[in-house]
């Protein structure tokens with residue numbers, strides 16, 4: 001049997017169970033429920049800490065977090081590092097939102113329960129911050145080392161265009177100085193895997209299929225109606241996902257290049273102008289372990305701790321063990 005939760009873990013667990021109930025009875029589409037602040041200590045009850053000034057970039061990792069994995073860690077930290085180092089953004093101008101969808105576009109509900117996933121996301125947020133701090137060598141003088149705030153949110157809407165619109169409407173990211181401005185100036189960056197990108201361009205999610213091929217007419221297709229406003233405020237950062245289900249890296253690069261550089265977007269019912277809003281990022285390295293939440297659940301079920309460590313970060317593994325998750 002696992003030892004009892006520490007006082008701060010108990011506070012967090014009880015907070016997430018209350019926050020989940022409150023969200024589910026609120027009728028809200030999307031809500032930020034708490035923030036892991038940049039400081040090292042996360043003692044006490046989690047709380048939502050809206051930014052003082054509206055962020056320039058909101059990076060969104062939308063996932064089932066069942067559980068959060070090292071692949072999710074790579075997606076988040078590589079995006080943030082790129083913004084800080086290559087684009088010269090300062091940590092204050094960026095927020096990272098870990099968004100848990102309680103209604104998935106395709107998957108039914110399965111264990112772990114949503115409040116347990118929120119607890120793992122809280123742990124994961126701290127692993128993200130730790131990873132970033134380590135990669136900047138803990139140089140206190142370097143602005144990157146000061147760290148970034150990581151928010152946890154809940155959403156009922158399953159599709160990206162709906163999540164993006166809900167975020168643009170939400171008061172949370174508007175900043176305290178100019179609460180009346182809208183979020184138009186905050187650019188959203190959604191982190192997705194290759195498999196998710198393919199699904200975003202599947203017309204089945206946007207209405208009856210017979211309406212999907214209005215390309216020849218002046219009328220925009222349902223996919224265009226949904227995704228045009230989305231690409232107006234959001235970018236997609238697509239991580240390659242080479243494994244048995246989704247094909248090899250070459251196939252994925254070829255699909256993306258075709259989508260982005262030929263007439264590919266028109267063929268899937270999209271608009272060529274969106275190509276500048278989709279960027280590719282490296283994912284799985286050949287010869288390394290393929291990582292997924294499914295494999296993490298299987299490792300936990302078999303109590304294969306060595307393999308679980310390959311799949312998830314240390315604080316997430318701690319919660320999985322503490323709460324005896326995925327044993328059924």
Ligand SMILES: Nc1ncnc2c1ncn2[C@@H]1O[C@H](COP(=O)(O)OP(=O)(O)OP(=O)(O)O)[C@@H](O)[C@H]1O
Nearest residue numbers: 063064065071192193196239240241291292293294
């Ligand atoms: N190993 C990976 N490489 C690239 N993208 C990934 C990887 N794992 C997850 N993602 C992406 O992260 C987002 C959220 O992932 P999700 O929560 O569905 O994880 P998953 O591992 O696919 O889950 P499951 O195994 O339970 O189906 C999706 O856009 C997915 O494509």
Ligand SMILES: NC(=O)c1ccc[n+]([C@@H]2O[C@H](COP(=O)(O)O)[C@@H](O)[C@H]2O)c1
Nearest residue numbers: 062064101104105158159160199200205
């Ligand atoms: N067209 C879309 O916007 C679309 C399609 C498929 C999945 N999704 C979402 O992507 C996220 C990740 O999905 P999976 O957990 O199924 O990989 C979920 O929030 C899911 O609802 C969105």
